[in-house]
Amino acid sequence: MTDQAHVRLTSLEKHFGAFQALKDIQLSVEKGEFCALLGPSGCGKSTLLRLIAGLEEATSGRIEIAGRDVTMLEPSDRQIAMVFQSYALYPHMSVAENIAFSLEAAGVPKAKRLAKAAEAAALLQLDQLLDRKPAALSGGQRQRVAIGRALVRDPQVFLFDEPLSNLDALLRVQMRIELSNLHRQIGATMIYVTHDQVEAMTMADKIVVMSAGQVQQVGTPMELYDNPANRFVAGFIGNPAMSFLNVAALPPALRPAGAQEVGIRPEHVQLTAPDAPLHGSVRLVERLGNQTLIHVETPAGPVCAQAPGHATARLGETVGLALEPGRAFLFDATGHRV
Ligand code: ATP
Numbered sequence: 180m181t182d183q184a185h186v187r188l189t190s191l192e193k194h195f196g197a198f199q200a201l202k203d204i205q206l207s208v209e210k211g212e213f214c215a216l217l218g219p220s221g222c223g224k225s226t227l228l229r230l231i232a233g234l235e236e237a238t239s240g241r242i243e244i245a246g247r248d249v250t251m252l253e254p255s256d257r258q259i260a261m262v263f264q265s266y267a268l269y270p271h272m273s274v275a276e277n278i279a280f281s282l283e284a285a286g287v288p289k290a291k292r293l294a295k296a297a298e299a300a301a302l303l304q305l306d307q308l309l310d311r312k313p314a315a316l317s318g319g320q321r322q323r324v325a326i327g328r329a330l331v332r333d334p335q336v337f338l339f340d341e342p343l344s345n346l347d348a349l350l351r352v353q354m355r356i357e358l359s360n361l362h363r364q365i366g367a368t369m370i371y372v373t374h375d376q377v378e379a380m381t382m383a384d385k386i387v388v389m390s391a392g393q394v395q396q397v398g399t400p401m402e403l404y405d406n407p408a409n410r411f412v413a414g415f416i417g418n419p420a421m422s423f424l425n426v427a428a429l430p431p432a433l434r435p436a437g438a439q440e441v442g443i444r445p446e447h448v449q450l451t452a453p454d455a456p457l458h459g460s461v462r463l464v465e466r467l468g469n470q471t472l473i474h475v476e477t478p479a480g481p482v483c484a485q486a487p488g489h490a491t492a493r494l495g496e497t498v499g500l501a502l503e504p505g506r507a508f509l510f511d512a513t514g515h516r517v
Pocket of ligand 1: 195219221222223225226
């Protein structure tokens with residue numbers, strides 16, 4: 180094999196009885212890459228991660244890790260380590276013991292176990308806390324211990340299943356930065372499940388957008404933002420979300436040929452004079468401090484415009500909308516780009 184794929188999924192499918200949770204998944208993750216599996220609840224991203232881990236059996240298809248076919252191997256034989264959202268630490272064990280636990284089960288001598296635990300703790304800034312019990316740790320520190328447990332096993336691939344979703348908003352931001360730093364320091368292959376596009380956008384080298392058991396698009400964060408493959412990806416990536424206008428209800432001069440819908444991001448919509456061809460009434464004003472989101476009901480559907488922080492708009496007021504030239508995305512009736 181000449182290519183460098185570290186994890187390769189070929190025609191992977193998963194059925195739960197009559198329900199098909201994953202359809203024809205093809206994916207390559209390169210060595211050292213941080214790959215996010217992103218999608219709404221129920222799209223199959225956790226199932227996909229569990230198949231890679233060996234916690235679920237594939238209905239058909241192949242899973243390769245570091246060039247080895249692991250499809251039929253037990254989780255313990257796949258050289259992976261998984262970090263879950265509930266970190267399930269042993270309450271009676273210290274931080275050091277919790278981190279070293281899996282090594283003990285694997286028969287690694289005590290001195291080596293403690294040395295590896297200390298090394299992982301230093302990377303995760305837990306070195307001052309090695310003697311503490313989990314009850315005396317913050318949520319973020321507990322999550323770091325759970326990551327430490329995965330680290331000491333020197334896996335080929337780290338698998339994360341929404342590891343930050345139990346943390347409060349501020350801690351999530353800190354842990355995002357720490358995980359990115361950790362990835363850079365150890366250069367390991369990481370596959371990370373999340374429904375949070377900000378996590379995926381900020382941490383991942385490659386994002387796999389999933390919906391209804393299928394991969395919708397694979398790309399770098401900016402590729403997905405600049406060039407979404409279809410309406411689903413266009414609406415899912417970007418916050419606040421893209422607005423979609425019904426072409427048939429647009430003024431004739433604004434109707435693009437061959438498209439059913441026009442997608443436009445809030446940052447590409449400007450408020451203008453109320454007699455503009457596209458106009459509507461203000462139905463919601465959201466103040467975020469650094470920007471104000473103005474939601475306008477137009478005959479072609481609701482449009483969100485991103486305005487400066489101190490912009491004013493009254494509820495019910497008629498405002499015109501100008502779409503920045505060259506920034507609209509066109510979709511046909513099936514949601515594909517035109
Ligand atoms: P979430 O973010 O809510 O965890 P997800 O994208 O990770 O969602 P999965 O947990 O992978 O979704 O589930 C995908 C689909 O498969 C869902 O419709 C779920 O109900 C179904 N599913 C998962 N596990 C099983 C199971 N053991 N038996 C039957 N159906 C299952």
